Amino acid sequence: MTSHEPDSRPLLLGGPALGLRLIVFAIMSAGLMVADHRQHHLAVIRDWMSAAVYPFQWAVQAPLAAWTATRESFASRARIEADNVRLASDNLVLRLKLMRFESLEQENQRLRAARESSARVVQRTLVAEIVRVDLDPFRQRVLVNKGSRDGVFRSQAALDANGIFGQVTRAGPVSAEVILISDPEHAIPVQINRTGARSIALGTGRSGLLSLPYLPQNADVVAGDLLVSSGLGGVYPPGYPVGRVTTVTRDPGQPLLAVEAEPLAALDRDPEVLLVWFDNAVVEPEPEN
Numbered sequence: 001m002t003s004h005e006p007d008s009r010p011l012l013l014g015g016p017a018l019g020l021r022l023i024v025f026a027i028m029s030a031g032l033m034v035a036d037h038r039q040h041h042l043a044v045i046r047d048w049m050s051a052a053v054y055p056f057q058w059a060v061q062a063p064l065a066a067w068t069a070t071r072e073s074f075a076s077r078a079r080i081e082a083d084n085v086r087l088a089s090d091n092l093v094l095r096l097k098l099m100r101f102e103s104l105e106q107e108n109q110r111l112r113a114a115r116e117s118s119a120r121v122v123q124r125t126l127v128a129e130i131v132r133v134d135l136d137p138f139r140q141r142v143l144v145n146k147g148s149r150d151g152v153f154r155s156q157a158a159l160d161a162n163g164i165f166g167q168v169t170r171a172g173p174v175s176a177e178v179i180l181i182s183d184p185e186h187a188i189p190v191q192i193n194r195t196g197a198r199s200i201a202l203g204t205g206r207s208g209l210l211s212l213p214y215l216p217q218n219a220d221v222v223a224g225d226l227l228v229s230s231g232l233g234g235v236y237p238p239g240y241p242v243g244r245v246t247t248v249t250r251d252p253g254q255p256l257l258a259v260e261a262e263p264l265a266a267l268d269r270d271p272e273v274l275l276v277w278f279d280n281a282v283v284e285p286e287p288e289n
């Protein structure tokens with residue numbers, strides 16, 4: 001026969017003392033809250049506990065804070081790089097619009113007449129990055145990363161922030177070759193901005209030198225004269241800066257002057273160029289009856 005013995009293990013919340021313990025704890029809690037509310041006796045203890053717990057809080061939050069800071073740093077860098085690319089492109093476009101100011105200051109009336117006689121205006125521009133450079137004395141050309149897929153075409157004008165750079169000689173689907181105005185095979189019709197005298201600037205194979213071999217001895221040209229495009233030839237519209245005269249040699253025994261000029265475009269330093277679309281509409285005269 002099995003005997004049932006009483007369980008001698010104490011119950012956590014059992015027994016007749018449960019109500020008494022609850023009353024005592026309630027009275028102590030109320031007393032502590034009243035004392036802390038009126039006299040702030042527990043403020044020092046809370047401050048010490050907060051200081052003791054802070055290292056653990058920091059250790060828990062540190063990985064998340066480091067990840068957030070790293071992500072914001074990369075996002076900020078990407079935004080800055082994108083903004084720099086956009087601002088560089090905008091700067092080239094603005095410089096293109098402003099590069100004619102010097103010629104307008106010197107010969108405003110003449111250039112106004114030239115603009116009125118030509119319907120060619122800038123329609124669209126495209127910034128192209130130079131990916132290959134070929135600057136030996138016999139071949140002054142660069143390869144850019146824009147091609148026929150972007151609308152680039154043969155004989156298209158290329159400029160930089162300072163003046164005329166060259167023109168497209170070959171356009172592939174994704175790249176194009178640009179001949180510089182300093183190439184020995186390149187010739188550009190120019191005009192002396194101060195006097196309006198026309199001539200042709202030839203490349204010499206040196207990126208910092210152009211030659212004007214067709215000016216007569218009586219031509220009014222001096223060092224410092226600005227050379228601008230004359231608009232002849234159908235590639236460049238009139239009035240865009242080409243170079244500045246550096247030397248003028250007058251030999252009485254020769255029928256022509258020896259004139260040299262320095263290109264204004266940074267032919268050997270530009271990382272990118274501006275390909276330009278002009279309005280080529282020309283009004284043809286009606287045939288006479």
